[in-house]
Amino acid sequence: xxxxxxxxxxxxxxxxxxxxxxxxxxxxxxxxxxxxxxxxxxxxxxxxxxxxxxxxxxxxxxxxxxxxxxxxxxxxxxxxxxxxxxxxxxxxxxxxxxxxxxxxxxxxxxxxxx
Amino acid sequence: xxxxxxxxxxxxxxxxxxxxxxxxxxxxxxxxxxxxxxxxxxxxxxxxxxxxxxxxxxxxxxxxxxxxxxxxxxxxxxxxxxxxxxxxxxxxxxxxxxxxxxxxxxxxxxxx
Numbered sequence: 193x194x195x196x197x198x199x200x201x202x203x204x205x206x207x208x209x210x211x212x213x214x215x216x217x218x219x220x221x222x223x224x225x226x227x228x229x230x231x232x233x234x235x236x237x238x239x240x241x242x243x244x245x246x247x248x249x250x251x252x253x254x255x256x257x258x259x260x261x262x263x264x265x266x267x268x269x270x271x272x273x274x275x276x277x278x279x280x281x282x283x284x285x286x287x288x289x290x291x292x293x294x295x296x297x298x299x300x301x302x303x304x305x306x
Numbered sequence: 307x308x309x310x311x312x313x314x315x316x317x318x319x320x321x322x323x324x325x326x327x328x329x330x331x332x333x334x335x336x337x338x339x340x341x342x343x344x345x346x347x348x349x350x351x352x353x354x355x356x357x358x359x360x361x362x363x364x365x366x367x368x369x370x371x372x373x374x375x376x377x378x379x380x381x382x383x384x385x386x387x388x389x390x391x392x393x394x395x396x397x398x399x400x401x402x403x404x405x406x407x408x409x410x411x412x413x414x415x416x417x418x
Contacts, residue, residue, distance in 0.1 A: 223404035234310075234395065234408040242403045250405075282349065286404045290337060292357050295397070295406055297342075297350040 194218050198283050198298035205273040205305045213268040213301050215283030221296075222288045224266040228252065228279040229300075235282065241266055242288060273305045308333045308400050312409035320417050325383035327412050329396035334374045337399040341370055341381050344393045344411070353394075354381070386416045 199214045217224065225240035237250030241260040255277060257269040266285075270277060281301045287293040309332045319325060329339070338357050342350040354370040356363045356379065362371045367384040383390055393413045397406040 225404065225406075227408075232315075232410060234410040235397075235406075236408075237405065240403070240405065284406075288403045290402055292338065292355055293404070294352050294355050295340060295399075295404065296352070299349040302347075 196283055196285055196296050196298035198281075198301050200301060201299065202302050203304070205270070205303065207273060207275060207305060209273050211270050211273070213270075213281055213283075213303075215266045215268065215298060216264050217266075217283075217285040217296070218264065219285065219296065220263060221285035222263070224260065224283065224285045225250070226256070226258065226266070226268045227282045227284065228277075229282060230279050238268065238281075270303075275305050277303065278305045279303060308336075308398060308407045310396060310398055310407050310409040312394075312396060312412050314412060315410065316413040316415075318415040318417060319386055321386060321388060323386055323416075325381075325386050325390065325414060325416075327381040327383075327394050327396075327414070329379040329381070329409055331377045331379075331398050331407070333400075334377055335400075336374065337402060339370075339372055339379050339396060339398050340406070341368075341379075342395040342397065344395060346393075350395065386414075388416050388418050390414060391416050 226238040227235040239258040283298040286295045341353040356372045369382045393411045395411045397408045
C-alpha cells in the first residue's frame, strides 16, 4: 500500500516553461486535492476533485490546471511558470462523507522557478 | 470564510516539559479537526483527528481537545523530547467532500 505518491521530488523551471506534477493514490479515495506551502502562510488549496471527471477551484487556482480521468490520478499542470509559483506542492486524498476520514498527504514536490 | 490561527508561531521548551499548542477557528461548522506534524523539508504526518462530535482524542503522549462552540483546539504533548522538535499544523475540514483550511503552524524546539 503506497498511499499518496508524488513525482518529481524536486524541479527547477525557467519562467514561461510548463510542466506537470504527478499525484497518485491507491486507497480508492474520492477526494483529491493540491496545496501549495509557502513560508509563514500554511497550506493553501489550489484545486480539488470529488471524483473522476469532477474538479473545482480552491483558494489560489490562477496559473494552474487540473483534470481527473481516473480515481487514482490527479495531475497538476503549470501552464506558464512564474517565479511566484516557487513553492512546495502537496497532494492529498481522503474518503468523502461525514465519517472520521483522515487526509493523507504525499511527500511533496519542491519547485523553483527562475 | 473560515480562518484558522495558531499561536504562538514558535515555541522553545526544555526537554521534559509539557507542550501546549493552540489552534482557533472562526466558524464552528466544521466536520473534523486534524493535527499534523511536519519535519523540515518533509511532508505532513497525521497525528490525531477529532470528529466534530468528540471532545478529545488521545494517542500515546499526545492528547487533543476540541471545543467547537468556542472555536478552539489544543494539542498537549506530555514530557517533551528533542525528537518532538517539528512544526505542528492544525487543519479543519470545512465540508463533507474533504476541504481543509490550515493554520500557519507552530514551530517547536525542544532543547536537551
